[in-house]
Amino acid sequence: MIRIAAVGDVHFGEDSGGTLRPHLERLPERADVLLIAGDLTRIGTIAEARVLVEELDGVGVPTIAVLGNHDHHSDQAPQIRALLEDAGIRVLEQEATTVPVNGACLAVVGAKGFGGGFSGSSGTAFGEPEMKQFIRATEAAAAGLESALRDCAADARVVLLHYSPVKETLHGEAPEIYPFLGSFLLARAVDTAGADLVIHGHAHGGAEKGVTPGGVRVRNVAEPVIRESYRVYVLDR
Amino acid sequence: MLALDPRLGELDVHAKVVNHDIYLRGCVTTDQRREAIVYTVAELYPDYRVHDEIGVVHPVEGHGGEQLT
Numbered sequence: 001m002i003r004i005a006a007v008g009d010v011h012f013g014e015d016s017g018g019t020l021r022p023h024l025e026r027l028p029e030r031a032d033v034l035l036i037a038g039d040l041t042r043i044g045t046i047a048e049a050r051v052l053v054e055e056l057d058g059v060g061v062p063t064i065a066v067l068g069n070h071d072h073h074s075d076q077a078p079q080i081r082a083l084l085e086d087a088g089i090r091v092l093e094q095e096a097t098t099v100p101v102n103g104a105c106l107a108v109v110g111a112k113g114f115g116g117g118f119s120g121s122s123g124t125a126f127g128e129p130e131m132k133q134f135i136r137a138t139e140a141a142a143a144g145l146e147s148a149l150r151d152c153a154a155d156a157r158v159v160l161l162h163y164s165p166v167k168e169t170l171h172g173e174a175p176e177i178y179p180f181l182g183s184f185l186l187a188r189a190v191d192t193a194g195a196d197l198v199i200h201g202h203a204h205g206g207a208e209k210g211v212t213p214g215g216v217r218v219r220n221v222a223e224p225v226i227r228e229s230y231r232v233y234v235l236d237r
Numbered sequence: 238m239l240a241l242d243p244r245l246g247e248l249d250v251h252a253k254v255v256n257h258d259i260y261l262r263g264c265v266t267t268d269q270r271r272e273a274i275v276y277t278v279a280e281l282y283p284d285y286r287v288h289d290e291i292g293v294v295h296p297v298e299g300h301g302g303e304q305l306t
Contacts (some may be wrong), residue, residue: 015269023298042246204248224249228300236306
């Protein structure tokens, strides 16, 4: 049995100290690992990330994160990543890490992902250079995700994203902004390489549960969606 | 407006403008956050009356779980 606690979009600010930690005290009793699905900060400053690092200090389970679009806003993403990793929080971008859990091996494959939209109404790498750059960034993210998934062998494989791979978990958001919330290319990468579960955030107004076209469960754990400090998913391994 | 302001980056509060009134609605997780949003909007739009209708919802400890078979 592998118990995965997950939350996204905690959006820590410099005034957020003490808001999360009291709700994590029992985490080691309830979960084997904590995944954070991006948007750790409000505007992507080192000061905000430092508050979150202090909040997660000694949390008692391995903690793995991806960065989100807000974490890039102040152009300090590399420094934020370094700060988190120095504190023992593994940050993934188109790469994998493994965690031993009760004699089994859990692999977490993480990437921020990007937008572009979904099958039937997605953007294409056509026309202006800016449009090509946008879609090619998503194509590269999906290719990197697929490659990292292919390269990792484990008893269970969980994909950690910020952007959504499916439309279902966006329901509740305005359809006009779906292309900025995720891309079907991410789901295609997951279905091609295989996974047991996809965790993502980003869509505050979306829904928790979805599934890829290939049948992989997708869960949107944005804090405004789950309305608790984390949600636990249990894989029978 | 609130999402793009560099001091806020707020996604969960929306502003509705009616004549010279701004109504702020949505949910945040701390009282300090609510106060910061109201203060910032009032500073940005001094000629408007700002109405604070923001809710504060404190995240609770995770209790929900799902068995994936």
